[in-house]
Amino acid sequence: MRPDTPADHIAEAERLLRTAEQYPEDAEPLLLQAAAHLELAGERGRASTLYDRLLASEHPEHPQLVKALQAANLWEYGHEAEARALINGIRTAAPTEAAPWEIVAETLENHDELEASHECFSTALSILLTEGEEDVPYATRSLLSGRHRVRRLLGLPHDEWDSLADRVHSGHTPDVSLDELHDPKRLWALGSDNPAELKAEIARLRSELGSYRSALSRPFPVAVLHWPEAELDELLGAYPQLESEYPTHRAHLTDIEASLRDLSATGTENLGIVTATVPSYEAFAASEQSSPANADLLPQYATTLAARGRAVAWPPSKSAACWCGSGRTYGECHGVAEL
Helix, strand or coil: CCCHHHHHHHHHHHHHHHHHHHHHHHHHHHHHHHHHHHHHHHHHHHHHHHHHHCCCCCCCCCHHHHHHHHHHHHHHHHCCCHHHHHHHHHHHHCCCHHHHHHHHEEEEEEECHHHHHHHHHHHHHHHHCCCCCCCCCCHHHHHHHHHHHHHHHHCCCCHHHHHHHHHHHHHHHHCCCCCHHHCCCCHHHHHCCCCHHHHHHHHHHHHHHHHHHHHCCCCCCEEEECCHHHHHHHHHHHHHHHHCCCCCCHHHHHHHHHHHHHHHCCCCCEEEEEEECCHHHHHHHHHCCCCCCCCHHHHHHHHHHHHHHCCCEECCCCCCCCCCCCEECCCCCCCCCCC
């Protein structure tokens, strides 16, 4: 059951902290989840301590994401100057991942800094999207939607990115347009005594709620397991029973891309790839009291890694490095139209 009360959130945070002690290699994503639950419980000081702990670690995996979360948290409990300093640093660093930009832009929006929020959304999209790109990565869609929302609040006319946001939205939630969802006059309808206006607003709210429920029902990506070539060689050397699962490394890479495309074609969103290692897989098999040679463990292992925050979102943008580690861009490698 999803936590609902402050006590539930604190209990979940404590569980995640214990898990981080058990799996130190996954500490960062687990601590970030714990901090989120502490924020929801109103324990913003404790959450801030966790963010500081991650930033003080020797090599944080996603420092700009941690800084963005810390900035949002600090601003909410009265430390605006510190939050602004962090936000300015993030904007200067210009990260190439969507999440820090989204958090910073929405933090500015929530505090009525609409022009600055719009600038953050626009800068992020200029970095993350290739001109003319229609296949928008899952993590980037919320940037398009957020920018569209802020532009509506500012009264700005539609541009090409707004049109792209409309197309992405209509492909997944066709019943209510993005213009309707982001109409600044919507709040006025809530005070109306006109049954037709109230009925229309209920339809819009149901559409939004459906999107939120869909996201909440899948808190981590549906992930496919990726074995780097050296790890796969070691795995098959130790457990030759798995050769039927992985005839060759090239076939393994092709199967990953094909599986993800099939899932995407059936409407599954929030897809990802988790990278496997032999020691981690052996430890997982031991925890399940099973042999690593048991092929049934492989999808469970992938799900476990995804739940611990190890998934990388798929598909990357065409200009980003390919997930397979070839050194080429995704568009040049596995992102070609036909494999």
